[in-house]
Amino acid sequence: MNTMKKIALVSMLGIAFAASAAALKTDPAKSTVSATFKQMNVPIESKFKKYTVAIDYDAAKPDASKATVEVETASLDMGDAEYNKEVAKKEWFNSAQFPKATFVSSAIKSAGAGKLTVTGKLTIKGKTTDITFPLTVKTDGGKQVFDGALPIKRLAYNIGEGEWKDTSMVADDVTIKFHVVAQ
Numbered sequence: 001m002n003t004m005k006k007i008a009l010v011s012m013l014g015i016a017f018a019a020s021a022a023a024l025k026t027d028p029a030k031s032t033v034s035a036t037f038k039q040m041n042v043p044i045e046s047k048f049k050k051y052t053v054a055i056d057y058d059a060a061k062p063d064a065s066k067a068t069v070e071v072e073t074a075s076l077d078m079g080d081a082e083y084n085k086e087v088a089k090k091e092w093f094n095s096a097q098f099p100k101a102t103f104v105s106s107a108i109k110s111a112g113a114g115k116l117t118v119t120g121k122l123t124i125k126g127k128t129t130d131i132t133f134p135l136t137v138k139t140d141g142g143k144q145v146f147d148g149a150l151p152i153k154r155l156a157y158n159i160g161e162g163e164w165k166d167t168s169m170v171a172d173d174v175t176i177k178f179h180v181v182a183q
Helices: 003-020 081-088
Strands: 032-039 042-048 051-056 066-072 100-110 115-124 127-140 143-153 170-182
Touching: 051 170, 115 143
Parallel strands: none
Antiparallel strands: 032 042, 032 170, 051 066, 066 100, 100 115, 115 127, 127 143, 143 170
């Protein structure tokens, strides 16, 4: 192989590596996804045990970034096995028919130092809505740390059907919180 071909090949490999270097690997041991809501006016935060987060992020070009989150709805841990079974039922998440809630970004924009505005589609229980929320990002020990809170209305996604539509027992307001550590 002549020198020019070798240089071209090395350059192409370098470009391919640089393009793939923006895909970050999530550290599940240090990351969390949770839902906070009020039951009888008492705040409750419950974590999802199973989820995947795919982030393609470049701090120099946040507009080119992408994110996808998939959460297994039956993995919400309410701290009690019976409650966990209840929220997986048809009236709540209907996890048998809709095993995953998903978020897919359509735009990520810089909103100042360490801040991003994320837009995309959130799908829960077969219902998809367009959402926008703020996100913070910082570097800690060579890793990217993303923190955000997304307020939603549970009834917009049919979470809590039948007698559970009554918001005096379980409030309509829910905040999905996430802390994602990736490298």
